[in-house]
Amino acid sequence: MRHQDIFGKLVAPALIPLLFLVNCFAQESTHNSISKPTIEQDGSAEFEAMVSRGYTPLFNAKDFTGWRNPYSHGEAKVVDDEIHLLADKKFFLVTEKKYADFRLSVEIHLPEGAANSGVMFRCHVDPDAQKKVFGYQAECDGSDRRWSGGLYDEARRGWIWPSTAGRSEEPFLEHEEESKAAFADPAIANALDRNGWNRFVVTCIEDRITIELNGVPTVTFRDTTDASGYLGIQHHGEQGQTYRFRNLFIKELPEIPAEDSISLTDQSPVSVKKIDENVTLVDFGKVAFGNVALRVPRSGRGMGKVHFGEKLVDGRVDREPPGTVRYGVSEFRKGSGEFGTWIVPTPVDVRNTEQAGATRAHPPAVLTPKSWLPVMPFRWVEIEGWEGEFKPEYIVRRAAFASDWNDDASSFECSDETLNRIWELCKYSIKATTFAGVYVDGDRERIPYEADAYLNQLSHYYADDEVEMAAKTFDWLIENGTWPTEWAPHMVFMAHAEWMYSGDLEWLKHRYESLKAKTLMHRSGEDGLVRSAEIDQNRHDIVDWPQKERDGFVFTEINTVVNAFHIEALERMVEMARAIGKSEDAEAFAARAELAKAAFQMTLFDEAAGIYRDGVGTDHSSIHANFFPLAFGLIPQDKLAGVIEWLEQKDMQCSVYAAQYFLDGLFNHGSDQKAIDLMVADGDRSWKHMVNSGTTISWEAWDLKYKPNQDWNHAWGAAPANLLPRCVLGAQPETPGWTNAMIRPCPGGLKYARGRVPTVLGPIEIDWKNESTFTLTLALPKGMTARVELPAANRTTGVFVDGVSVQAMKTSDRWILKDKITGTVTIEAK
Missing domain, CATH: 2.60.420.10 (Maltose phosphorylase, domain 3)
Structure with a gap:
């Protein structure tokens, strides 16, 4: 529980206008330094950070091994770990190796005066052409046009995004107005530091190209012209000008996290039951992600079938389960004459393997190793078409779990047997969903989402004693963020939680700058509060998920839940900035947090009702508008009792995700009886309902009727795995590394x-x-x-x-x- 300072200071009324002006000036001068990443002058911190995050250097800082100059002109030098390009005509230094799918990071420092450069990718070299290098380029524009971060097709089709008449081909002119408007936005137009170092990040996954400049997304575009090619850096040809490059890194894609950290475990069935002469039902006791190894049937002819399922109906695998409850079927050949066993893979769901999104854009799915063959979550299999007796030793499930998972690392037992069953369900849910090597959203898309990952992370810390997966998931999400507003601050929460658990200050230092873009400061106003535009209110602001779990929340421009997350992210940034020695940042974050907290209380608290409104412009008060401030310690001491009393009258009028924060707030403010009562409540909105249903992995929602397409294998539904040891047993780290x-x-x-x-x-x-x-x-x-x-x-x-x-x-x-x-x-x- 955050302890609030009970002492205040009185300010003479005559000083208030002056202090207000000084404060506004100070806020403006510090806002930019803490709202986007800072690139250090010497570059060493960035180098170490990239290596820490698994990137491979493209330049050895000694010579040009792996690079070539296809021109007869132009000079490249190594100076103080940098590449310096000098020329009197345009030329490109290019790699000797071609790359297909990757994430590329390059820092560029433009010279003074007229200057233009860029990063070539998937480009080509024709030694016989006048313009030897051609293809995609991320633009570095030193002119007043300010199109840095744009997508240009060098020596071929011209400007792609933004596009412009006379320098773009006809198909690209269809979006000329839209793309120019995007680059007129101050966030993009001012992204380049004209007199300093600039980091360009280019990601190519199949036909999808994205470009970021200094942490600002500038381009997302699909183009099928080139699937692979060389990388390059440019001197534009101004005589006497020196273009500087450093920290050139690449990460080839796709990454497959499970290759290094996940193992397949052979599991024997707990029961084998003959249904009829043609069908045998095999039960493995719990759901796990995997496939089966099957003894080869040497007799018979034709094909048999293996039906995989998460759900039974009338004693058989449900072949038409509701929502996204899993079912699949694969075939095996009988009478092949082969000896040994076959691996019978599960069917492939395209959503679980998409890298660029064929029908809609989304981050890449987390792939599992090819050597495994496809896997899916299932508890039961039906063997159809097996002739003769089917013995238990004929089949094993190859289940994927974290290689170093330790079942004995954690335990919980109490006087309430239902809570004990809830603990076992939730702990196993964390174990079973380690299959991908990073925390994913169950089996729907197999994509990490920030809020899902944070809840999973908290529970993983309390369930196991080897938890490198939390840090791996953080790094994945920094590069593959998702769209909801409140999911971005969860990245700050994830970094803070990892630091508090591990005490690893070096890890934190290498990731600190990337967190600045996650606090929502780019959407905050002079009062420190975050604003939500119409598209944010209609799509990006989550509050809770699914939508029907929002307790009637009314979305407005100034949203109480969004701002509670914003302030909590600022507060945690204060702690982390101080820990790594960024004292000026810490003071700036602290000042911004205090500004926002004062406005939050003045603007969003309903004095007459004694609780918080959903936002400015509505008198509606959802439980979310009150338990998020409670969980984050934002409620003044003299208002606490009223908010808690109001919340104690409420049932679980939120989702399994938001329940983490609802119960956290109750436990931390003396309402532990209410928190436990909600966990074990009768009805269908509690974990008691889950365990009584017979599920062996927690659900994405309280019941199918609340989310008809819910997954039955979702770790964000396993919050008691952390709440019971953190709050009921009562153990939490108070200093980093549990000292x-x-x-x-x-x-x-x-x-x-x-x-x-x-x-x-x-x-x-x-x-x-x-x-x-x-x-x-x-x-x-x-x-x-x-x-x-x-x-x-x-x-x-x-x-x-x-x-x-x-x-x-x-x-x-x-x-x-x-x-x-x-x-x-x-x-x-x-």
Whole structure:
């Protein structure tokens, strides 16, 4: 729980106008420095960051190995780890190797005066042509035209995006007005630093080309002219001018994260049942992503079938399941005369393999290794057409899980058996969805989404003790972000959570600059609040998903939920900036957060009702407009009781995604009984409903009737995997790397709870009993201290550690120990 400062300062009224002007000036002068990435002057930080993120250098900073100059003119020099190009006529330095699909990053520094350069990609070299190099170019425009980041077709078709009469072919002139308007937008027009270093990032995936300049997306275009080619850098030909290039990196695509971190595990069936003479039903006990290895049937003729399914109907695999519940069928040949086993792959769903999106644009799906053959989620298979007896040893499921998954790393048990079943469901959900090597959205698209990934990340930390997947997913999403407004701040949350878990400051340093574009500052006004244009209100602003889970939320230009995320992202950026020594950034983020918080409270709080409105221009108050501020610690102390009392009257009027924040807010503000009641509530909007349904992986939504196309294998529905150990057991990191922990149990009426919480320093063992006294037995790993807060029953008068009275302060509902705890102790509040 964030502790708020109870002291304030009074400002003389006469000083307010002056302070307001100074504040506005300061805000304006610092806004740009914290709203987009900063490129350091010497380039070493960027180099290290790219290597850390898995990129391959294209230039060795010593010579031009791997490069060539196809012209008889032009000079290239290596100067202080940079490439300097000099010429009196245009020329290009190009790679010796061709590339197809990739993400390319190049930094360019233009000379003073008239200058024009660019990055060639998928380009071609014709040694006999007058213009030897031709093809795609990401434009670096030093003129007042300001078309840097544009897509140009060098020595061939001219301007593609933006397009212009006389310099573009007819098909491209169809979007002349639209593309010129895009480049007139200040965000793109001012993206180039005319007197400094500029980072161009070009991504080519199949026919889709995207260009970013200094973190600003400038072009997304589909073109089928070239699928591969060389890379190049340009000198425009101005005599006496030196063009400088550095930090040239490439990442060839597609990446397949599972190759290095996921293994296939052979699993025997838990039951084999003969349905009739032609069909055998095989049950593997739980759903997992995989395929099967089948003993080759040496007798018989023709083809047999393997039906894969997540759902049964009338004791058979459901071949027409609802929504996106999975079913598929594959064939095998009988009587081949071969010995051994066959791998029977599952059918391929094109959505799970699309890289550019054939029918609609989306980030690339995460591919699994070709050597596996296709996989899908299933629990049951029906073997159709097998002649004779089918024995259990004839088949195994090859299930994909994280290679280093440790089932013993975590545990949870309490006095409520339903909560125990919920824990097991949610923990296994995290394990089962590690199959892709990064966190994906179940099996619909197999694409990471930021909010899904953050919830998955939190739960993974509390379920397993090897969690490199969180950092891998962050890097994937930085390069393949998705469209919802609130998903961008989740990237800040992911980076902060990884730093708090691992304590790896170097990792954070290498990714800090990329986070600046994720705070939504580019949409904020002079008051610090984020604005939502019409397209944002109609499409980008999420609030909750699916749409019917929004509790009637009314979308307006100034949206309470969006701004709560914005402020929380700024607050976490303050912490991270300070940690890596960016003190000026930290102060600027802090000032911006304070500005936004003041406006948030003044503008969005309904004083008469004592709760928050959905936004400016509506009197409607959804639970989302109140539990997100509660979870993020945005509610002033004197307003807390009213908001909490109002929320405690509400049911689960939100999705499984938003429930993470709803319950977080309740647990952290003394409403643990309400939080637990919501988890185990009767009806179809709780995790009790999920476990009673028989599912073995958490769902994307509470029920099919709330989202008819929901997945049955969605880790964002597994929030109790982190909520139960974080809040009920009460273990959270208070300093990066778990060097100091907060132990703050929230019993919520439970009689006891015990469990193991994995950390980078080793497991924390917690065992508490909630009787006439509250007794906590705590075992901390070596190198960890803990601050302890215990529930304070009405009649308790003190706290004892191993039977010795210790100093502790009693608040309304907590005993807060003065001294930190180490090692293994028993603590009693009695």
